[in-house]
Amino acid sequence: MKQYSNDPAMISLEEFRKLTAGRNMLPGRVSLQEDMEERFDVLKGSGIENLEDLFRLLGSKPKIDNFSAQTGLSADYLVLLKREAGSYLARPFPLSNFPGIPYEYVEILKSRGIKNTKDLFEQVQTDQQQARLAESTGIPVYRLKELFTLCDLSRITGVGGIFARVIYEAGIRSTWEFTNTELTTILTSCQTVIEKHGYAAGKLGKEDISYGINYAKVIVACDNKSEKK
Numbered sequence: 582m583k584q585y586s587n588d589p590a591m592i593s594l595e596e597f598r599k600l601t602a603g604r605n606m607l608p609g610r611v612s613l614q615e616d617m618e619e620r621f622d623v624l625k626g627s628g629i630e631n632l633e634d635l636f637r638l639l640g641s642k643p644k645i646d647n648f649s650a651q652t653g654l655s656a657d658y659l660v661l662l663k664r665e666a667g668s669y670l671a672r673p674f675p676l677s678n679f680p681g682i683p684y685e686y687v688e689i690l691k692s693r694g695i696k697n698t699k700d701l702f703e704q705v706q707t708d709q710q711q712a713r714l715a716e717s718t719g720i721p722v723y724r725l726k727e728l729f730t731l732c733d734l735s736r737i738t739g740v741g742g743i744f745a746r747v748i749y750e751a752g753i754r755s756t757w758e759f760t761n762t763e764l765t766t767i768l769t770s771c772q773t774v775i776e777k778h779g780y781a782a783g784k785l786g787k788e789d790i791s792y793g794i795n796y797a798k799v800i801v802a803c804d805n806k807s808e809k810k
Contacts, residue, residue, distance in 0.1 A: 582706060585699040585736060586671040587803040589632035594625055597632060601665060604795065605788060610661055623652050632666050639663045669799055671736040673699035678742030679731050680780065682724075689718045702732040730754050738796040739789070743782050750774040756804075760797045764790050 598621045601613055627648070629635050639645050639659055649656040675697055677687045693714070695701050705711045705725055715722040727749070733756050734745040751770035753759050759767070767790050775782050 582703065583804050583807060585673065585702045585732070587669050587800060588807065589636055589666075589670065591803045591806045592632045592669060592799065594621065594629050594631055594635070597635075597666060597669075600669075600795070600799065605791070610665055612658065613661055613665055620654060620658070623654055627652055632669065635663070635666055668738050669796065671699075671738070671800075673697040674735070674742065676701060676728065676732075679728070680743060680746045682728065682731075686720050686724065686728075689720060693718065698732040698735050701728055702736070705729055734759065736800055737793050739793055743780050744771075747771050747774045747780055747782050750778070756797050756800050760794055760801055764794060767794075 598617060602617055606614060624635070627638070629638065638648055639662070645656050645659045645663070648654070649659055675687075676682060676690060676695075677684070690696075690701065695704060705714055706729070711722055711725045711729070714720070715725055731742075731745045731749055734740055734748050734753070735742070736756060737759065740748065748759065748767075748771060751767065751774050753762060753767070753770075764787060768785055768787060771782075771785055771790075774780065775785070
């Protein structure tokens, strides 16, 4: 079964280094690309092999301060590094954040313990699961499939309820499809949807879509690793 969020144990420190080195960083995180080889050698020498290890050692301010004292890496750098690593983990949000989903469906699902994007994505992945839930709730299967797709797309960092709907209306039906669609095609299609329906998604740029594609590739890679277990 696919997880809603990437398993941090599946993203190695070396993969994280390459991802960080290759990104167009936000202005506040550009410093992460300075002295990368030396800093990541220190991290590796401290026993960090993947993001799970990194989160464990940098899980709180006292832990960050302690790790900083032990390694000589500044606490400010470690805070930024932890935030960057955290951007590869999806944050669940309420199903009501998706435009176009009837309120009564959201309430019915909530009564079944499906309260957010993570709950739905992990509980109704298969056709059989969707059919059983449709039978027990009265929600049409096609609407559950729509919700599942929206939840899948929302795993991409920066994609909230409205943007997931925009991507869906643009004809993209999975995270995998998002990674395998030309950037310019995504941009043009999404902007057309925004203008047509008046979604409050702002004006997208190539950099926004590029960020999304890069995050989505990591999701797909983690999904593939998970399925091979």
